Amino acid sequence: MTEINPNGRPHAYGFDTRAVHAGQRPDPYTGARAVPIFQTTSYVFEDTDSAAAYFNLQEYGNTYSRIMNPTVAAFEERIGNLEGGAGGVAFASGLAGQAAALFTMLQPGDHVVASSALYGGSVTQLKHLLRKLSVELTFVDPDDLSLWEGAIRPTTKALFGETIGNPGGNVLDVEPIARLGHDHGIPLVIDNTFATPYLCRPIEWGADIVIHSATKFLGGHGTSLGGVVVEAGTFDWSNGRFPVVADPSPAYHGLAFHETFGMYGYLMKLRAESLRDLGGAMSPFNAFLLLLGVETLPIRMDRHVANAEDIARFLVCHPMVERVRYAGLEDSSYYPLKEKYLPRGAGAVFSFDIRGGRAAGTALIERLQLWSHLANVGDAKSLIIHPASTTHRQLGDEELRAAGITAGTIRLSVGLETLDDLIWDLERGFRAARAAGGTNEEAAAAAGRTVEGVETEPQVLR
Ligand SMILES: *Cc1c(COP(=O)(O)O)cnc(C)c1O
Numbered sequence: 227m228t229e230i231n232p233n234g235r236p237h238a239y240g241f242d243t244r245a246v247h248a249g250q251r252p253d254p255y256t257g258a259r260a261v262p263i264f265q266t267t268s269y270v271f272e273d274t275d276s277a278a279a280y281f282n283l284q285e286y287g288n289t290y291s292r293i294m295n296p297t298v299a300a301f302e303e304r305i306g307n308l309e310g311g312a313g314g315v316a317f318a319s320g321l322a323g324q325a326a327a328l329f330t331m332l333q334p335g336d337h338v339v340a341s342s343a344l345y346g347g348s349v350t351q352l353k354h355l356l357r358k359l360s361v362e363l364t365f366v367d368p369d370d371l372s373l374w375e376g377a378i379r380p381t382t383k384a385l386f387g388e389t390i391g392n393p394g395g396n397v398l399d400v401e402p403i404a405r406l407g408h409d410h411g412i413p414l415v416i417d418n419t420f421a422t423p424y425l426c427r428p429i430e431w432g433a434d435i436v437i438h439s440a441t442k443f444l445g446g447h448g449t450s451l452g453g454v455v456v457e458a459g460t461f462d463w464s465n466g467r468f469p470v471v472a473d474p475s476p477a478y479h480g481l482a483f484h485e486t487f488g489m490y491g492y493l494m495k496l497r498a499e500s501l502r503d504l505g506g507a508m509s510p511f512n513a514f515l516l517l518l519g520v521e522t523l524p525i526r527m528d529r530h531v532a533n534a535e536d537i538a539r540f541l542v543c544h545p546m547v548e549r550v551r552y553a554g555l556e557d558s559s560y561y562p563l564k565e566k567y568l569p570r571g572a573g574a575v576f577s578f579d580i581r582g583g584r585a586a587g588t589a590l591i592e593r594l595q596l597w598s599h600l601a602n603v604g605d606a607k608s609l610i611i612h613p614a615s616t617t618h619r620q621l622g623d624e625e626l627r628a629a630g631i632t633a634g635t636i637r638l639s640v641g642l643e644t645l646d647d648l649i650w651d652l653e654r655g656f657r658a659a660r661a662a663g664g665t666n667e668e669a670a671a672a673a674g675r676t677v678e679g680v681e682t683e684p685q686v687l688r
Contacts, residue, residue, distance in 0.1 A: 242524045249303030263514045264296045297510040305454045308423040312459025320439025322506030323453030330500045333470045334360035339377040341368035342628040343391030346617040390420040393577040393637040394630030395551040397563035404432025411465040424527045434461040442604025445519040450512040459489035531571030534640040546656045552576035574640040583634040586659040593658035596651040608641035
């Protein structure tokens with residue numbers, strides 16, 4: 227979104243303006259200011275020639291809502307714009323988008339290198355779905371660049387990581403990993419769900435593809451599933467490593483997507499083939515609800531971060547808490563990376579380990595009233611979960627360890643409520659956890675400890 231000033235100089239709109247306006251102008255037929263919900267499966271063609279041109283991808287036009295829809299298009303363009311990409315393609319969920327994004331670039335015999343600190347659903351998708359397709363996978367400790375490098379093979383087609391890992395709160399060092407990928411002609415794919423484009427735009431650091439579960443902070447209201455895949459448009463898919471993207475496609479009457487559409491080639495293939503064939507399209511109504519969420523993304527994220535930082539400081543000083551893993555704390559080993567990639571804050575999802583392990587964790591969660599015990603993040607409401615018994619329960623002990631989870635790990639998604647109320651509720655939960663037994667001595671012993679390098683804010687300690 228750029229307008230030209232009378233003096234000929236461009237005026238580029240700021241992020242907050244684009245969060246409200248990008249991808250939409252008032253509807254030309256009705257003047258509707260909000261994005262209309264085009265709840266239609268299909269579109270009447272003007273004539274047979276234009277119908278043929280649409281199907282041949284010679285002209286861009288609506289044919290069927292599995293492939294494109296005007297309400298969904300406004301959402302796609304808005305996120306593509308906010309991430310600084312060439313465009314976006316929306317999906318029914320984050321995992322639908324991730325599967326399609328990978329399908330588009332992979333073929334049997336290929337290999338993917340991924341961070342071991344991923345969302346649980348992504349771990350299972352990468353491990354099991356890709357294996358069924360004869361694609362091999364190597365998980366690496368995301369913090370060690372030499373492991374990423376050592377894992378690359380001649381058949382490697384993607385490096386995959388999350389801006390902020392789940393639930394360990396690792397911040398990915400995107401820039402050198404992107405450079406490593408590019409040195410080998412391999413794209414870097416980043417799941418930016420936890421950061422959102424407001425806190426971090428991975429494309430600015432060299433990432434080639436950015437994936438979101440829009441279900442989380444982008445929507446922000448916990449009502450609608452959705453996903454979106456954004457591409458920077460700068461990766462050279464014709465570098466010899468990606469015949470599946472560059473060569474004439476048997477699934478689209480011999481069209482060579484990268485040669486024909488240039489910087490939009492990957493996204494066109496993602497839409498015209500992968501979305502068409504896998505079918506996980508976003509519904510127009512969900513696109514409408516998610517767009518409403520995106521309008522307030524900047525102000526919501528500021529509040530999410532402020533509440534999360536204060537709650538992290540409260541937990542650090544609490545005798546029932548063994549450790550807090552939040553990159554926004556000055557003594558976090560990820561703090562320097564947070565300062566580089568996430569200057570506005572490390573997001574609002576992080577975890578801590580409670581003293582007393584599983585029993586204490588269960589007692590805490592069951593006592594809470596304001597915090598909802600459920601498997602989601604990025605809602606306006608504060609959420610809490612015990613990963614080892616829920617989101618990550620499919621993982622073996624080794625994988626749990628690799629993902630940085632113990633029996634006492636509790637994950638928070640800090641919402642927008644009044645801070646005092648959130649802390650009041652947690653404090654009641656901790657009292658119940660202490661009463662759950664076996665942990666009194668440990669907690670008392672810990673009560674006198676000091677936490678080095680962390681400034682406590684007295685107003686949040688009560
Ligand atoms: C939720 C989530 C996903 C999956 O998204 P869905 O919309 O639930 O399919 C992927 N990655 C991360 C980081 C998530 O939090």
